[in-house]
Amino acid sequence: MLHVSEWFCLGLSCAGSWGGGPSAYSGMLISSHHRPLSPLQSWGGSHQPHSWSPRPLGCTCAPFSLTGIVPLSLTNMACIHSQEDPCPKLKDQGWATRLHPSIPKVGSIKDFPGADSLKDVEVLRKAMKGFGTDEHAIIELLGSRSNKQRVVLPRAYKTSYGKDLLKDLHSELSGDFRKLVMALLKTPAEFDAYELNSSIKGAGTDEACLIEILSSRSNAEIKEINRIYKQEYKKTLEDAIKGDTSGHFRRLLISLAQGNRDERENVDIALAKQDAQALYAAGENKLGTDESKFNAILCARSKPHLRAVFQEYQSMCGRDVEKSIGREMSGDLESGMLAVVKCIKNTPGYFAERLYKAMKGAGTKDRTLIRIMVSRSEVDMLDIRKEYVRNYGKSLYTDISGDTSGDYKKLLLKLCGGSD
Secondary structure, eight states: OOGGOBBBBOOOOOOOSTOOOGGGGTTTEHHHTTTTTEEEGGGGGGOOOOOOOOOOOOOOOSSOOOBBBBBBBGGGGOOOOBBBOOOHHHHHTOOOHHSSSSSOOOOOOOOOTTHHHHHHHHHHHHOOOOOOOHHHHOOOOOOSSSSHHHHHHHHHHHHSSSSSSHHHHHHHHHHHHHHHHHHHOOHHHHHHHHHHHHSSSSOOOHHHHHHHHHHOHHHHHHHHHHHHOOOOOOSSSHHHHHHHHHHHHHHHHHHHOOOOOOOOOOOOOHHHHHHHHHHHHTTTSSSSHHHHHHHHHHHSEEEEEEEEHHHHHHHHHOOOOHHHHHHOOOHHHHHHHHHHHHHHOHHHHHHHHHHHHHSSSOOOOOOOOHHHHHHHHTTTTTHHHHHHHHHHSSSSHHHHHHHOHHHHHHHHHHHOOOOO
């Protein structure tokens, strides 16, 4: 058996059959000597092979020939990269860590080695004791601990001092810096539930926040958000959405809030073609628009499948699905559908755009800035930074530095993790 670093990921751009058909060979790892190796589940995956995975969208890597193993018609395949050097397109699309479990998340914040919650709360207590506050100590500590190391601090603080850490911090700090510190001391689901509730309650609704959270979280994360929301706000998230939105936009949010998207990795190219045709028939090729068909496909299909659908759609009608949505829809539904598509196509790129828009022009959308910097700091912040430089010609670090100030800026920059 070859060492795992000698194995390669394989993605095919077309289906075909030989012997038992493509389903019999899906998920097969191919060695550099063109010999079939074990299926994916033999090295830790749980996938049962049943269909070909597509070539990554936009991949320009050189094809790799399997002449002698498969018919020549099947040699137009995706690139093959080693485990240490996964296909950059796969990584851009968020597939790398799933195809290669050993690849770490690309967050800017990681576990602090040897962190001790009792020692940490002693630092925080000293920072707030007496006259004045040592904001630098608070920034250095909270900006260098992972979420799981931060969320245990309130209990450790109460254990050591019989006081409420959140109340003490709230009384010592102010403004956006205080909001950022409070966000860092919530679990991801608590923070998401809080942000969703803040977007719904009171005058006006922050539709973009609702879509941002519900389109970018996994099924498990959305189910945990639903549980926390009901626990904290004494009503279901679905009921809250129903009471504050309407029409097809409401349906889109309710569909996403179910946390029931197909999360299988493999893609059935024939079904992707059918879905692309269905979207075309429901929009560009129809007088009026069947919004329900867009809703059903965009909210239920897996993200890898939808990337294949978008590529098939482009090939079929010569127009990007985003442009079609812009032509066929308007208002909150248009912006909601576009956000779902952008997030599925390229999640780091979507968040880079959200951050850019939060800071450009007069004023800063600090809630958006705080939410994304906190929620993505351990997930894909390094990829977001790359997308930011690529799309806007300057680093995220530079824009945060120029658009914020004081302790608030310092802590945001800690979450950013550096310049590019």
